[in-house]
Amino acid sequence: MVHAAASLVTNTAGEPLLITSSFIDLTEIHRAQSALAVSERRYRRIVETAQEGVWMIDADSRTTFANCKMGEILGRQPDEMLGMHLFEFMDEDGRKIAEDNLERRRQGISEQHEFKFQRKDGAFVWALLGTNPIHDDNGAYCGALAMVTDITERKRTEAALAHYATELEQSNQDLEQFAYVASHDLQEPLRMVASYVQLLARQYQGKLDAEADQYIGYAVDGAKRMQRLIQDLLTLSRISTRPQTMRNIDCETVLAEALKNLQIVIEDSGASLTHAPLPVVYADQGQLVQLFQNLIGNALKFHGDTPPQVHIEAELEPGDGAVEPPHWLFRISDNGIGIDPQYFDRIFEIFQRLHNRDEYSGTGIGLAICRRIVERHGGHIGVISTPGHGATFFFTLPVNVTNALNDCDSDRRG
Amino acid sequence: MHSTTVILIVEDNPGDVNLLRRALSGVRSVSLFVVNDGAAAIEFLRHEGEYGGAPRPNLLLLDLSLPKMDGHQVLAVVKGDPSLKSIPVVILSGSNAPNDISRAYALNANCYIAKPIDLDDYDRVIKAFEQFWLQIAQLPGSETE
Numbered sequence: 001m002v003h004a005a006a007s008l009v010t011n012t013a014g015e016p017l018l019i020t021s022s023f024i025d026l027t028e029i030h031r032a033q034s035a036l037a038v039s040e041r042r043y044r045r046i047v048e049t050a051q052e053g054v055w056m057i058d059a060d061s062r063t064t065f066a067n068c069k070m071g072e073i074l075g076r077q078p079d080e081m082l083g084m085h086l087f088e089f090m091d092e093d094g095r096k097i098a099e100d101n102l103e104r105r106r107q108g109i110s111e112q113h114e115f116k117f118q119r120k121d122g123a124f125v126w127a128l129l130g131t132n133p134i135h136d137d138n139g140a141y142c143g144a145l146a147m148v149t150d151i152t153e154r155k156r157t158e159a160a161l162a163h164y165a166t167e168l169e170q171s172n173q174d175l176e177q178f179a180y181v182a183s184h185d186l187q188e189p190l191r192m193v194a195s196y197v198q199l200l201a202r203q204y205q206g207k208l209d210a211e212a213d214q215y216i217g218y219a220v221d222g223a224k225r226m227q228r229l230i231q232d233l234l235t236l237s238r239i240s241t242r243p244q245t246m247r248n249i250d251c252e253t254v255l256a257e258a259l260k261n262l263q264i265v266i267e268d269s270g271a272s273l274t275h276a277p278l279p280v281v282y283a284d285q286g287q288l289v290q291l292f293q294n295l296i297g298n299a300l301k302f303h304g305d306t307p308p309q310v311h312i313e314a315e316l317e318p319g320d321g322a323v324e325p326p327h328w329l330f331r332i333s334d335n336g337i338g339i340d341p342q343y344f345d346r347i348f349e350i351f352q353r354l355h356n357r358d359e360y361s362g363t364g365i366g367l368a369i370c371r372r373i374v375e376r377h378g379g380h381i382g383v384i385s386t387p388g389h390g391a392t393f394f395f396t397l398p399v400n401v402t403n404a405l406n407d408c409d410s411d412r413r414g
Numbered sequence: 415m416h417s418t419t420v421i422l423i424v425e426d427n428p429g430d431v432n433l434l435r436r437a438l439s440g441v442r443s444v445s446l447f448v449v450n451d452g453a454a455a456i457e458f459l460r461h462e463g464e465y466g467g468a469p470r471p472n473l474l475l476l477d478l479s480l481p482k483m484d485g486h487q488v489l490a491v492v493k494g495d496p497s498l499k500s501i502p503v504v505i506l507s508g509s510n511a512p513n514d515i516s517r518a519y520a521l522n523a524n525c526y527i528a529k530p531i532d533l534d535d536y537d538r539v540i541k542a543f544e545q546f547w548l549q550i551a552q553l554p555g556s557e558t559e
Contacts, residue, residue: 180511188479188508191531192429198533199433220532227531234511 001026053127053148056134059141061086061102073127073150075119089117091124105133105144114151126155172241179237186230194223225363229351232365235290236350239372244284251278251292251330254285255312258292265300269308276313279328281397287373292332294366295393299334301360304388309335316399326399327379333392339385348381370395419548422471423448424455424488425506426480430529434475434506437540441548447471452483456491459498471501472553476523478507478514486517493522500554504547 006021047054053070057063063081071078074089086102087095094116104111110132117125130147197219201208208216255278259266266273273296281288292312299310311333319326339347339354346352348371353364374381374395385391421438423446425431431448438444447468449455455476458465474492478485485505492498502524507514510528518526527543530536547553 180513185479187531188427188430191508191529192427194531195433195533195536196429199436202533224531 001030051149053146053150055146055148056143057086058143064143070148073119073125073148074117075121075123090115091118094118101131102144105131106141108133108135108141124152125150126152175237176241179234179241182230182234187227190223190227190230194220194227197223229363229365232363232369233350236365236369236372239287239369239376244287244376246282246284248280249283249285249288250280251288251314254278254288254292257289258296261289261293262297262300265297269300269303271300271303271308271310273310273312275311278312278314279316281328281399283377283397287376291370291373291395294370295332295395298366298393299332299336299391301362302336302391303334304337306335317396327396328399329394329396331392331394333390335390338387338389339383339391340387341385344383344385347383418443418445419473419553420445420447420469420471421473421475422455422458423475424450424452424480424485425475425477426450427477430477430508433533433536434540437537438544441544444548445469450481452480452485452488454482455480455488456483459492459501472555473547474501474503475506476503478505478509478518486514486521489518489521489523502547502551502553504543506543 003024003026004021005024006019008019009017011017047067050067050069053073054065054067055063055070056065063084063086066078066081068078071081074081086098090098097115101113101115110130112128112130115127115129117127119125128149128151132145133141134143134145136142197216201213201216204212255275259273265271296310296312300308312330314328314330317327317329343354347354348367350368351364352368353362370393371381374397377397379396379398381393381395383391383393421444423431423434425434425448435446438446447458449458454465455474457463458468459471461468476485476488480488483491485507489503489505492501492503499522503522505518505523505526506529507526508529515526515528525547527539530539
């Protein structure tokens, strides 16, 4: 394409002297204009279809551009936003913050920050802004550009979570308070009953018959049992309300401590204990000792005619890669009286006993404590057994952090 | 030792006061005083109000659950007062909660004893207390400051 121009040159008398003509090849210019139009369409499309709001202001903080999404976020038409001052889109508190933010832009700072805007309908909207100052060719500040994302929903969720956390904290404190009351106020009357019934027995020794002695025995026994129950309830509640001190714990040490505590029982029952090498886990040591002690204690207690044989082992389970992380599966097996499958779940509940007091002692809370400890560590607990052929209690515990990294490495190498 | 050891018992439960008196009844040269709440304990120690002529105790037997001012608070006041802190304080409480125990020692209790539920055990414990604190241990004198 060509642009042609011609002009007539005349002398002072008006007589034509010559004709000048010029021809400009427009092909390149047209090609450049086409390319520019294409480029402009491309960028316009990006801005108009973006899921983020795009907002530009000039040096006086007046809107020079807003895309559809930006209008949507603020509840306005993009056109009506043109020329409007930044401060018109927020409340009084917002203006103070925005003034500081503008100053940072003038200083050339680009940054990402949260801000609470006010929509045309008066409602507030929380936004995440990625802002950049704009400079002219001389480097002077001439406005700012922001990419804006509506995060109101996210803020709402955060607030709800914080609220629940406070409620849980309050609930825990209430539980702790209740446990304290139980510890003091329930035990005192119990002591009075037990002590004074025994005092009566002493004072009237020989003056009361055998039946009276038996009655006194029942009364005192009842009081002592009640005290043990209260102690157990307290132990159970403390597992939930006390903070855990989580560290990498060597289960060999835990086992040793539990066995030391059970020494008398082990000797009296003539038990034999074996175990496979035990791993290091990420757990609360005190609770872990309690867990091992309760389970091994049970294995020793519920034996049949033969002396108890108890075996403790652990194996690493890889997890399913999505929800279930890798964990250690512990097994404590015995050759005792076993458990009827219909009771497999019930035994982990508070005060559930399967035998009367003459057969086997206990308050029926040991396994409830075990379950609470395991679940607080994010694991689960259960039992497999055939009546008359012993039982295997199993539970899972989280892998310790270093172990997890080592396993990752060995996977890569292997 | 002194001619008479003065023990101040701070206990609100009459049943417990009685058990304590019975368990200590065989001990010679001991004078027992009883107050029933924490505020009265402080008044006794400072010779205030009705306790103007009260003797200075050689030892304090302090329960934790008391009306008006609980045992931990009494302990804090006694051990925080330069003129009172030298008096040995033995906590005798129905609670064996680890929190109660550690808090008592943090407030400088000299000793913590949990009252057993069984009467025979209780008598044994009080006997052991008496043997250690009243026979073996030396207690600070009755002279003030």
